[in-house]
Amino acid sequence: MSRILGIGIVTPLGDDVEAVLSAVREGRSGLSAQPALDGLPDSRAGVVSGPDLAGWLTRKKDGRLLARAARLALPAAGRALRALPPGVAEDTAIYVAVGREPPDDPEAEPSLLAMEVDGVLNRERLGGRGRELYPPLLPLRTLPNMVLAHVSIRHGLRGENGTFAGAATAGVQAIRAACLAVDEGRAPFALAGAAFSGVDLASARDRLRVGLTAPPGEAAVFILVGPGEPLRWDPRDWIAAMGDCGPVAGLWGLL
Amino acid sequence: MPSWRAFGPDTRVTSRRRVVVTAVGMVTPLGVGVERTWRATLAGENGVRPIQRFDASDYPVRFAAEVDVPGSGATLKQALAMLALDEALASGVPAPGSRLGVCLGSEAARPPLEWLFRTTPPAGEEIAALAPDAPTRMIARRLGALGPRSTVSTACTSSSQAIGEAVLRIRRGEVDTMIAGGVDVLSEPLMVVGFSKLGALSTRNDAPEHASRPFDLHRDGFVLGEGAGMLVLEEREHAIARGASILAEVTGYGCSCNAWRITDSPPDGRGAAAAMLDAVTDAGLTPDDIGYINAHGTSTPQNDHSESQAIHRVFGKPVPVSSTKGQMGHLVAACGAVEAILCVLALRDQVVPPTRNLVTPDPACGDLDHVLVARPTHGLLRHTLTNAFGFGGSNGSLVFSMSDTS
Numbered sequence: 001m002s003r004i005l006g007i008g009i010v011t012p013l014g015d016d017v018e019a020v021l022s023a024v025r026e027g028r029s030g031l032s033a034q035p036a037l038d039g040l041p042d043s044r045a046g047v048v049s050g051p052d053l054a055g056w057l058t059r060k061k062d063g064r065l066l067a068r069a070a071r072l073a074l075p076a077a078g079r080a081l082r083a084l085p086p087g088v089a090e091d092t093a094i095y096v097a098v099g100r101e102p103p104d105d106p107e108a109e110p111s112l113l114a115m116e117v118d119g120v121l122n123r124e125r126l127g128g129r130g131r132e133l134y135p136p137l138l139p140l141r142t143l144p145n146m147v148l149a150h151v152s153i154r155h156g157l158r159g160e161n162g163t164f165a166g167a168a169t170a171g172v173q174a175i176r177a178a179c180l181a182v183d184e185g186r187a188p189f190a191l192a193g194a195a196f197s198g199v200d201l202a203s204a205r206d207r208l209r210v211g212l213t214a215p216p217g218e219a220a221v222f223i224l225v226g227p228g229e230p231l232r233w234d235p236r237d238w239i240a241a242m243g244d245c246g247p248v249a250g251l252w253g254l255l
Numbered sequence: 256m257p258s259w260r261a262f263g264p265d266t267r268v269t270s271r272r273r274v275v276v277t278a279v280g281m282v283t284p285l286g287v288g289v290e291r292t293w294r295a296t297l298a299g300e301n302g303v304r305p306i307q308r309f310d311a312s313d314y315p316v317r318f319a320a321e322v323d324v325p326g327s328g329a330t331l332k333q334a335l336a337m338l339a340l341d342e343a344l345a346s347g348v349p350a351p352g353s354r355l356g357v358c359l360g361s362e363a364a365r366p367p368l369e370w371l372f373r374t375t376p377p378a379g380e381e382i383a384a385l386a387p388d389a390p391t392r393m394i395a396r397r398l399g400a401l402g403p404r405s406t407v408s409t410a411c412t413s414s415s416q417a418i419g420e421a422v423l424r425i426r427r428g429e430v431d432t433m434i435a436g437g438v439d440v441l442s443e444p445l446m447v448v449g450f451s452k453l454g455a456l457s458t459r460n461d462a463p464e465h466a467s468r469p470f471d472l473h474r475d476g477f478v479l480g481e482g483a484g485m486l487v488l489e490e491r492e493h494a495i496a497r498g499a500s501i502l503a504e505v506t507g508y509g510c511s512c513n514a515w516r517i518t519d520s521p522p523d524g525r526g527a528a529a530a531m532l533d534a535v536t537d538a539g540l541t542p543d544d545i546g547y548i549n550a551h552g553t554s555t556p557q558n559d560h561s562e563s564q565a566i567h568r569v570f571g572k573p574v575p576v577s578s579t580k581g582q583m584g585h586l587v588a589a590c591g592a593v594e595a596i597l598c599v600l601a602l603r604d605q606v607v608p609p610t611r612n613l614v615t616p617d618p619a620c621g622d623l624d625h626v627l628v629a630r631p632t633h634g635l636l637r638h639t640l641t642n643a644f645g646f647g648g649s650n651g652s653l654v655f656s657m658s659d660t661s
Contacts, residue, residue: 006289042259085313094512115368124309126314126444127314129380131314131448134449136453138449143362143646144362144387145409145412145645145646146517150646152512152513152514153609157512158511160510160511161409161649162420163408164406165361165363165407166391177420180427209379210382
């Protein structure tokens, strides 16, 4: 059976597991008013300070390829992987859960707005002026499996893998897949986790429109599992402290 | 190289439940329906044409492999998923309940560009329809599937891995039946702009019918496609008990990460080789047993070279290989499912499909046994393998075998 060997987190309340656990038990909040969300019924959000990616990027220029969720995931995954014995990274499996990235990256806005003619959308303009303004790396930032890709590349993980999309259950599916990979002998170790950021204005608006009224949040949680005793965990209500962090929410109980 | 057998006692081959394919459905740029697509694929017909969905005259790439189904974006995606599902369920709908699950490969749909200039905000249902798991939710709801429900989003590998995940769930006994497959819609303005700015698309605007040319010396990129493929996967004894027609058995699944670069594959094909070898080993076979490979074969210079090196590395001798993306372009999140179905049909009809537009095989890809016209196998084809490799370095391979009940 599988057991947890390492945990890495990046949350609005910090990145130290014990400190975050204490903070939640004490009822401290990681939510704060966000000027970017002014105008919404509730402008609070659980926003991560930083994160500092020094030490987590293989090449500094790779930072241009990272969407917000991947920026949160790299240090969280890296900390969980510190428990990995030397020399086994190549065979390690990796399962990741993701939510929906911001529907329109702010960098794409000039390109999209260039399609307006007298207040009406002109699709054909996207082929001309709009195309010139379109960020060339945007597709690579917003593909759902980019969190998995960046983590696997940074840490040399070449085992089986998967990226699950969807709501809060996706994080649990990733954990389950990782544990089964170890239990069934397909990988010696498996990294699993979730990363999500929903604190931008467009995502916050979309959440309200689908009836999600909890303040938005962002976070990443990764665990490293290996052979051992059964994995047991008891989820708690962390949303009050962190905001709704989509697929990460199902993983708070791991802490 | 990772292997299923490397890390513990192998319980996968000897003690597991067997998984069979009992029904399939698909919509592709070659047509609506399995038989229409299969006939066109064997004949090497072309599904790549000038873009009809929007005026692309100012775009750098003005062609795609579009489906002949009205709609766009999330609405079209759902329509394609339901068309493929309806065909797969034409001969019988699985019993609802907790022994039925759904696992699809799917990506998020882009918000319609018109939303930018709408005065009224989109409704909640419109936003929810954009989520990657929207087709999965829709199918589960329609069928009353209360078992596992997953959506895999690993770009071009999505539906290959979705089928693999579904197979593992049946083997473990979590369910008896899984609806597995994938769906994607790519002929959209932002997709054309985004992928062309990456330099990934063919720019053969003067001859789109020759643009997708996997393994050809003069290939210059992939062609955006779209479609859906659905498979009904069942535990073998469950299928036999209900008298289902068995098309093939899913015997092997393997996947791996390249851990190389975001857009490139390692030139030696090591990640792809690991996935193929895992799938073959998982099937309890050796590479010599595989009689046909449906390659990922995107028609990009890098993928085809890397994949060919991987094939040489695993098989060591020429095995019949083709990429049906020559006919229908790259269906991205749906390609793994559609190409899996083609492998099932190859076993059923004992004929392997060709690669369209492969005129001058690239010598850098080595001595592959390219299938240039549909090739009958005279009852000798027992096992087929299909590959799907995605942006970001996720690789998935599946092995299908003749069922001993066929």
